[in-house]
Amino acid sequence: MNDQMINCVIVDDEPLAREGLSNYVREVDFLQLRATCENPLELLDLLDSSPVDLIFLDIQMPKMNGLDFLKITQKMPMVIITTAFPSYALEGFQLDVLDYLLKPITFERFFKAARKARDYHRLLMNPGTTAERNTEKRADYFFIKCGSKYEKIPLEDILYVEGMQNYVNIYTTKGKYLTILSLKSLEENFSEHSFIRVHKSYIVAIAKIDSIEGNEICIQNSKIPISRNYREKVMERVITSRLWEKK
Numbered sequence: 001m002n003d004q005m006i007n008c009v010i011v012d013d014e015p016l017a018r019e020g021l022s023n024y025v026r027e028v029d030f031l032q033l034r035a036t037c038e039n040p041l042e043l044l045d046l047l048d049s050s051p052v053d054l055i056f057l058d059i060q061m062p063k064m065n066g067l068d069f070l071k072i073t074q075k076m077p078m079v080i081i082t083t084a085f086p087s088y089a090l091e092g093f094q095l096d097v098l099d100y101l102l103k104p105i106t107f108e109r110f111f112k113a114a115r116k117a118r119d120y121h122r123l124l125m126n127p128g129t130t131a132e133r134n135t136e137k138r139a140d141y142f143f144i145k146c147g148s149k150y151e152k153i154p155l156e157d158i159l160y161v162e163g164m165q166n167y168v169n170i171y172t173t174k175g176k177y178l179t180i181l182s183l184k185s186l187e188e189n190f191s192e193h194s195f196i197r198v199h200k201s202y203i204v205a206i207a208k209i210d211s212i213e214g215n216e217i218c219i220q221n222s223k224i225p226i227s228r229n230y231r232e233k234v235m236e237r238v239i240t241s242r243l244w245e246k247k
Contacts, residue, residue, distance in 0.1 A: 040069035
């Protein structure tokens with residue numbers, strides 16, 4: 001039995017869907033099913049009376065749409081969307097959902113999402129910051145806390161950083177690291193000569209950029225969006241100053 005159980009709730013108007021997800025939850029040792037609800041209005045009452053860490057939330061439901069519920073509700077627990085409609089994915093992630101599962105949901109895909117929730121829950125329960133926040137800002141490495149382990153992150157290994165809610169994914173040449181840290185704090189500590197903000201959710205290492213096409217930056221096999229607000233600065237810093245053209 002895990003020392004940090006995740007209390008979860010299933011919200012879906014379809015009885016068979018609730019039953020299927022309930023069976024999946026019972027197979028995962030770190031999930032504890034608190035309740036099932038037919039609609040978000042039932043969930044509101046439950047949130048007021050019981051501790052809930054994670055919600056498996058359907059979208060198309062009577063009385064209230066799942067995404068509309070997210071828009072009007074403050075201080076939501078972790079949310080994993082469960083739906084038969086892929087067209088809502090972008091809107092769902094803009095509302096900071098943890099994952100988006102398309103029905104019919106396989107146990108393998110469910111378990112992957114559950115582990116993501118477990119990792120994020122551990123970060124929330126054991127918040128960490130860089131071990132060298134109070135040291136020289138321009139050091140060539142820093143430490144972050146990943147679960148119970150402190151990971152050394154050399155600046156030269158960083159490809160890009162993705163901000164999500166109050167944590168970040170740091171993508172490096174050696175792998176991906178998840179930690180509770182704000183994108184703003186990383187930006188303040190990064191050298192402006194080596195890193196550049198390209199989107200409200202992304203910072204990239206300038207030297208690791210392979211190409212820019214349209215509104216996307218290519219770094220190895222990843223494509224990072226450039227938002228309209230940052231495009232002019234990105235083109236000036238990354239392209240204009242180093243563009244070789246025929247005279």
